[in-house]
Amino acid sequence: MKKNYAVVPQWWFLVMLVLVLGLSIFSCEGFGQELQLPYWGVLLAAGLACFSTLPVGIITATTNQQPVNVVTELIIGYLYPGRPLANVVFKTYGYISMSQAIMFLMDFKLGHYMKIPPRSMFTVQLVGTVLASSVYFGTSWWLLESVSNICDPAKLPAGSPWTCPGDEVFYNASVIWGVVGPQRIFGRLGRYAKMNYFFLAGALAPVPVWALSQAFPERGWIRLISMPVLLSATAVMPSARSVNYLMWGAVGLTFNHVVYRRYKAWWARHNYVLSAALDAGVVFMGMASYAMLQSRGIYGVNWWGLQVDDHCDLARCPTAPGVSVPGCPVQ
Template sequence: MFPMLTIQLLILPAGKLMETILPAKNIRIPGTKWQFSLNPGPFNIKEHVVISTFASSGVGSTSAIDIMATVKAFFKTTIHPLASFLLILTTNVFGIGFVGFFMKLLVDSPHMWWPEVLPSVAFFRALHEKEVKSGRNLTRLQFFFLASVLSFSYYVVPGYFFPSISALSFVCWIRKHSVTAQQLGSGLNGFGFGSFTLDWNTVVGFTGSPFVIPFSAVANALVGFVIFLYIVIPIAYLCNSYKAKNFPLVSTDVYDAHGNLYNISRILDEKTLKFDQVAYDNYSELYLSVMSVYSYGFTFASIASCFSEIALFHGSLIWGQLTKAFQSGNGVDVHVKMMKKYDTIPLWWFIILLISMTGLTIWTCEGFGNQLQLPYWGVLLLCVLVLILMPSFGVLRATVSKQPPMGAFTQMIMGYVYPGKPLANATFEAYAMMCVDCGLTAISSFKLGLYMKIPPKAMFLSQVIGSFIASACEFATVWLLFSSVENICRPELLPRGSQWTCPYDQVIYNNMMTWGAVGPKRVFYPNGVYSNLFIFFLLGALLPIPVWFLARTLPEKKWIRLINVSTILIAGASMPPVSAVNYLSWFAVAFFLKFVVYRKYKRWWAKYSYLLSVAIDTGVSLMAFLVTVTLQIHNVSGIDWWGLDVSDHCPLATCPTARGVHAEGCPAF
């Protein structure tokens, strides 16, 4: 997939070229009064934003593609081509239909400022606004290109020649034969003491740009990270909570009672993929690593705290905005006032899109031999869930650029109401996640349009049409890769250093089996090993109350209102896949930027900070794309040496430490 930042950059010279060579003469459509010009005027910043929105809409249907890859890798079959295309299309577009109900709350409100949008504003302004160079200072455009070139040049090291630089550990180098030392030192599979990274993707890959996220959100995340990784997990592991020592400290795999990887095929009917209760009773209950167990707990707590916190701190605001949703008033935001000359998007546009996508989704799931297993009522349940989650998660994302992970929550719901159907569970999760994520991404694009003073209808059409075209391109690309890359998603058959291992699909498969096949009733409440984890829902709902009470009784203490319980809990809920080295490097960079650069060089920060964030991402994404299409797609890897491994070289960090439990390559205890 071509990096979007690079596309946005290339749009500028393409637009300027078309401005020069295209004729300005009007072209009339035969039989109508309509006419248009291929060259209506100079290429400007508004056109650039609209085209960029069009190009970026619908890009990244990861959940739909993950289902396709998982079915191919683990079930050794493929989903019907038309069903695959419709799955990608509907997951991309469905969420936009819900956006119309929350425009007043999440776009027009000045309280919802969307920090993730600000780098884009700086990026477009740097490319289009004329700036006179003063003395030795670089213009913003010069600075952007210089930083992009440096980032591009450097990323060939972690991206191709030295992938191990993404996570390094001094402790593991020193104590090569100690399980405890490697558990403490591993940045990927342990506590991360002494681990570090020299790869920008490790810093921002899961956590977002430290340039953009407010310092209060960073501080809250740090508190949550410390509580989760350095207090909860060590205590749970030392106390052997849930047989923690029988399994790796950090793992997304599922295990049996003896510490072996769970053989899912032993409890499923090979033909129907349905759960076999007798086989399950004769085999073993399903177990998780201690990190995954408490990550689920923090996930439950973060979702409950999100609703509780928003009701307490933003309830009156949300109610006021929702009551105005069907009124003609445009609010008091200065940007909204400046947009009065443009027509607003009629609500019925969104409703028609929502109804059509609902019908298309039902056909995708119920048709084609019911390959995806999700019934029509599951789609209707999905709509209700999205209407509940989108405004709540939207408030968080619009203010602190964070939102709770919702995968486990949605899979739990479907696991209870429709157990024994793994593909139905994964499909429901994919639609729920993509509807909320794509819907909120569309809302952030409308906020960008508000900042850049672009007609709302133009932004709507660019996103919808762009999503349709992107879906077709993504389907063609994925189908081509599945057909042309030998042994794709089968890491045991791929050469060393190959990028076609599909590592996340193992996680998808494990979750699919845990929640869909075995089901939450047998893993969690009421009959599972982890039945008491649901207490985290109650804890999450209660934790914001004392913060709210202190903020009300001590209004002069402004810092109290900066405590965000949801953000604190999200830090733990995100681990794994987020690892210690991801968080530690992100905290280090964020604190350096906020405490050193911002305080000492405020003028530089105001001029270049957001631009530097975009420039680094642009260089990294362009180099990653070039390496992929020129080398890795042909299975041409870097020099065969220890640095080519995508690991932190702490193999013993994944060893169990319980007596009598043996794992390959691990010492016996």
């Protein structure tokens, strides 16, 4: 590749870093400081992203896990409590930017394998990022202005698709880590301070596996045990109903325990293409669902398996003692 194509100069990346970092500080300090995060929070988040990209990139390459998500919320929750927007913005600059950096590295790696010129890859990534972020922002603005009571299921009509489940996750995280804060949950003011010992347990978890692999070198399967996967695999399970978990598990078990065991040669050649095909299938199914159902006003589809799904009406009830909510028992 170096013999046939010019490499991307390092100063291109440095210019982008300085430019975007300056725009980020301007966005947080300007506009009446509505984002609540001061300049030092942006610099701390950028430093955290730079520091964690290499180790998390190694973990991602070997385990497909990115374990820094909650850590950013925990850090800013301790340093700057009571500010939900600052917590979300810090997570964006500290974790999501690092995650996107790893995604860009994956793109560069794929482009290297496909013999695409590195400078063309850099240009495409830059243009794609600007275009995608502009479309996302414009679409969000349009939806907020045009859809009444968006993201408020209590005021939306039955079967409305604008319930925003993904945005609820971000909102709940901003309340838990920003408004309440980790100090009142996992700190001296909370009831779950002892859960912090799990950070130490997670750091020490690979040690027994390494010790067993050294004690029994003839058993090669011990080296294949990955504690990051075992400890954090459930974090990437689909946030959906039980029928989705069943299908997710069925596909994983089928391909891992049937296809891989019987057709290892085929799996070695086509597993990357198969993974991309499964992802593309979800996207095409979403587009087909919108074109054939939602565009015709059909929203509440009783898909197979949903009728026997597990429902717990009490899950929305408060657990604090003495709080009275209609339809819920008082603790």
